[in-house]
Amino acid sequence: MPVESREATSALTEAYVPDFFTAQPALSSHEDLFQMICAIRDEPNRKREELSKRQFQAGTQGVMRSTVMSDQNRSMNIAASVLFLTNCGTSYDCADFVEDGGSSITWRDNVTAKDFVSEAYPKNLHPYFDEASDDYKGADVISTIIATKLVKSGFVFEPTNDLRSHLSITYNKREKVVRIFHGVAVLKEMLLASQINKDSCMIPRTVALEVLYTIHHVLFPSDRASQALLSTLVRKRQFDRSLLQYEMARYRRDDDPDITYSYFGTRFSEIYDEMQDPTPRAGWESWLQKYSSPRYMLMATMIGVFIAVILGFLGLAVACVQTWVSYQQWKHPVKQP
Structure with missing residues (x-):
């Protein structure tokens, strides 16, 4: 197992706290977690509820496991989070998976592992990358979204272990943060394994290839x-x-489709739109953005016209006074001594 995969797994298992009232914890060792992951991987067409019952119905010696349902669900969530590389409802104190702005996805009892993966990683081709769309601008987007250009535009990068958070943007008072999935060694191992056995990779190969391509190309x-x-x-x-370390040709198969950004193209479009029309972060920028919308521009124009009219009347009044003073001086000249 790659180093970062072991670290993420270790962080999750360290954060695991069994139910206080259970006679035996659902996870008593890393071996228990490994067996649970293998059970999910080996039977992708079996529903979660069935997998859980088979896993906790009997222990290794055929003895009934005395674990409460909440603890069973917690352990299944941890195993699914490790296997599917995303937050599947892990405990809120698992900081490596639950991040600011991140979100979890629930693996429901009546859903198989295969169907859950389809829900977790849906295809969504953005018009920017759809050649049949009038909004197609794929080449422009790709040439714009380069990390060096993003840094100059005020973006910063943070690593994430949640594959579904890859390329997501979060905002704070001063920075625009782009998360990058950095556990690429796990994806590489999955791609290499699935070259021999197509069923060994739970994550769709197109997702793994697209993540590598978005990072390295x-x-x-x-x-x-x-x-x-x-x-x-x-x-x-x-x-x-x-x-x-990266070499794309090593991980591709002959039947792999071309990269079309059908999974993360929407994230790219969000970054691209942010670069074209930056969201104001500082106080004065927010005020300027707020009062620069069309309706406020019209209001400002009307106020300017009103002020110009007032100044015009004041100027006319001053001119009248000056004319009156001049007339009085002409009519009643002051004699010099």
Whole structure:
């Protein structure tokens, strides 16, 4: 298992706290978690409720496991989170999966693992990447969304272990944060394994390939500046070192489709739109944005016209006074002594 996968698994299991009233915890070792993951992977067409019953109906010696339902559900969520590389309803204290702005997806009891993956990673081709759409601008988007350009536009990057959070944007008072899934070694291992056994990869190959492509071909291409930025992120922002090693041809199969950004194209479009029309973050920028909308521009124009009329009347009044004073001086001249 790759290093970052072990670290993510370790973080989840360390955060696992069994139910106080259970006679025996659902997870007593990493081996229990591994067996649960294998059970889900080996029977992808079996519903979660059935998998849970088979797992907890009997222990290794055929003895009934005395675990409460809440603890069983908690352990199943942890196993699913590790296997599907996303937050499947893990406990709120599992900080590696529950992040600011992140969201979990529930694996329901009557849904199979295969159907759950389809729900977790739906295809959604954005018009920017649809060649049949009038809004198609794929080449422009890709040439714009380069990490070095994003940094100059005020973006910062953070690593995430949640695959569904890849390329998501969150905002704080001063920064626009783009999350990047940095556990690429796990994806590489999945792709290599599925070259031999197509059923060994629970995550769709197109999703894994698209994530690798978005990182190594779009955000961080092979030019010196992009690679220097990537090295800095690995060194200073705790991105995984596996990001520095990449060879696309090694992980592709002959039957793999071309990359069309059908999974993460919407995220790219959000970043692109943000670069074209930045969301104001500072106080004065927010005020300027608020009062620069069309209705406020019209209001400002009307106020300007009103002020101009008032100034015109004041100017006319001053001119009348000056004329009156001049007339009085002409009519009643002051004699010099």
